[in-house]
Amino acid sequence: MIISKPKTNTLISISIFLAIAFGLLLYGILSIEEAESKMAWYILIYTSGPIGIVVLIKVLTGLKTMRISKEKFDLHIPFQLKRIKFDSKDIEKWSYSTIKTYGGQYEEVIWRLKSGKQFGLSKQENTEFEKVLRYMKRKLKKLEE
Numbered sequence: 001m002i003i004s005k006p007k008t009n010t011l012i013s014i015s016i017f018l019a020i021a022f023g024l025l026l027y028g029i030l031s032i033e034e035a036e037s038k039m040a041w042y043i044l045i046y047t048s049g050p051i052g053i054v055v056l057i058k059v060l061t062g063l064k065t066m067r068i069s070k071e072k073f074d075l076h077i078p079f080q081l082k083r084i085k086f087d088s089k090d091i092e093k094w095s096y097s098t099i100k101t102y103g104g105q106y107e108e109v110i111w112r113l114k115s116g117k118q119f120g121l122s123k124q125e126n127t128e129f130e131k132v133l134r135y136m137k138r139k140l141k142k143l144e145e
Helices: 008-031 039-062 129-139
Strands: 002-004 065-069 072-077 082-087 091-101 104-113 118-122
Touching: 002 129, 008 039, 065 129, 091 129, 104 129, 118 129
Parallel strands: none
Antiparallel strands: 002 065, 065 072, 072 082, 091 104, 104 118
8 A cells, every 4th residue: 555645844844934924924913013114014914924825725725645555546635625536447547747947856646537637746745756656657557648
């Protein structure tokens, strides 16, 4: 059984960013009363708050756990309250893509089901990516795009 879940390093770095964003928001709200010029504080409040909220929503809705065993797949997306279970025969196509970036290579496996749903796992955000990729290449090579 392969269980791919979000990496701890990814969650820690996102948590630090969110703590800074919401810390700046709270600091701005508490400090705006004593300030002589309030314009900079309004800019701080109106940028750090929305940025923090958007990133928080994006990260929470993007967290997913994939379990693969005996050609059965179980995708759990906790903050969207979704659980998608499917067999290998339900997969229309799958693809593996790499994109060269400034910091290295971004690697991702994308599944497209016959029902039209599409989702993916990336190496940078999920554990056991190499095992998932090897499994897909070994068991479902004929469905690769």
